[in-house]
Amino acid sequence: MTIENAPEPVIADRTTFEAELAELRTREKAHTRAGDAIAAARRRLPVVEVDPTTPLIGANGPVPLIDTFEGRHQLITYYFMWHHGRPAPEQCEGCTWNNTQLDELSYVHSRDITYAVFCQGPYEESRRYHDFMNWTMPWYSAQDSLETLLVGRQIGMMHVVCYLRRGDRVFETYWTNGRGVEAVDINYRLIDLTIFGRQEPWEDSPEGWPRNQWETDPSVVDVHPFRTNGRPIAHWSRIHAGRSDDLS
Structure with a gap:
């Protein structure tokens, strides 16, 4: 329909x-x-204290967690799912959907907050994806420290985690995953205002309302809420602009 x-x-x-x-x-x-x-x-x-020296990889090499605050006192991190060695079209469509909406960060900066992506894959490969998408948010690889940073949580799943810096100490103050990461998703908030909504199978909609069939009909191989024509939706404007998505 x-x-x-x-x-x-x-x-x-x-x-x-x-x-x-x-x-x-x-x-x-x-x-x-x-x-x-x-x-x-x-x-x-x-809050729970975490090791401020936990290493990540950034543009200039290894960097401790406390430095990713960029001098601010609060930090929101998005743990980006990563499929190591896979081409750009096969990278996480949900993480791509969410982070494409976060271009202007001056508003969170005005509240003494830094927003950064902690990718769960290697830096060089994932940074090429960041550049292909033309994103501007700080980007780090947390691959080697996931067991420390996501202690007790499912590695390989998208998470949003918040931190507080007090002097040279760092504390974790909140975390969420699954649909909780919709906190960064203005598109769904807008789509929810419309008469047909998200058009997803789980929604309670009137009989006959249009629905995306990616979950309910396995024969539909190229229908997905975050993909079109085999790619995350936001890829196409980059491809049409002539940007290379070669991550090798």
């Missing part, structure tokens, strides 16, 4: 539409207040 041949939605007059929207707005406001309460609880979590 596509948008073009989807069933017609219920059509109402303006008064009915506004009345039902007002009911929904009450639920939206409650959702916003609940989110505020969760954020308040997040600010009250205890």
Whole structure:
């Protein structure tokens, strides 16, 4: 089912539409207040100390974790999944989707926060992917320190982890993975506002609404929420601009 041949939605007059929207707005406001309460609880979590000298690899070689703060007191890191030795089209489409949305970082910088990607693969290979995507955020390889940095968590899965620097000490303050990484995803937030939503099989939508079939129909080999024509969606503008995605 596509948008073009989807069933017609219920059509109402303006008064009915506004009345039902007002009911929904009450639920939206409650959702916003609940989110505020969760954020308040997040600010009250205890923290755990981590080794500030934990090594990563950056543009100039080895760098300790504390230096990735770039002098700021807070650090948000995205642990980027990596398929070592695989070409650009086979790299993580979800991580690509998320980080393509993070070009302007001055707003987080204004709150004394650095955002950086900690790639779970080797630096040179993954940095070429960073350059192909024309990203500007700080990029490090955490490959050799994942057991230390992600202690007790699944290596090879996307994570967002937050840290605090107090002098020469570093503390982990929060982490999330799975759908929790949607915190960096403005596209889904916008798509969720539309009548057809994400068009994904798990969504509760009216009968006949368009759905992406990548999970429910194995015969559909090139349909994926983050891919089109065999590549992460954001690749195509780079390819059309003549950029090389050779990671070798």
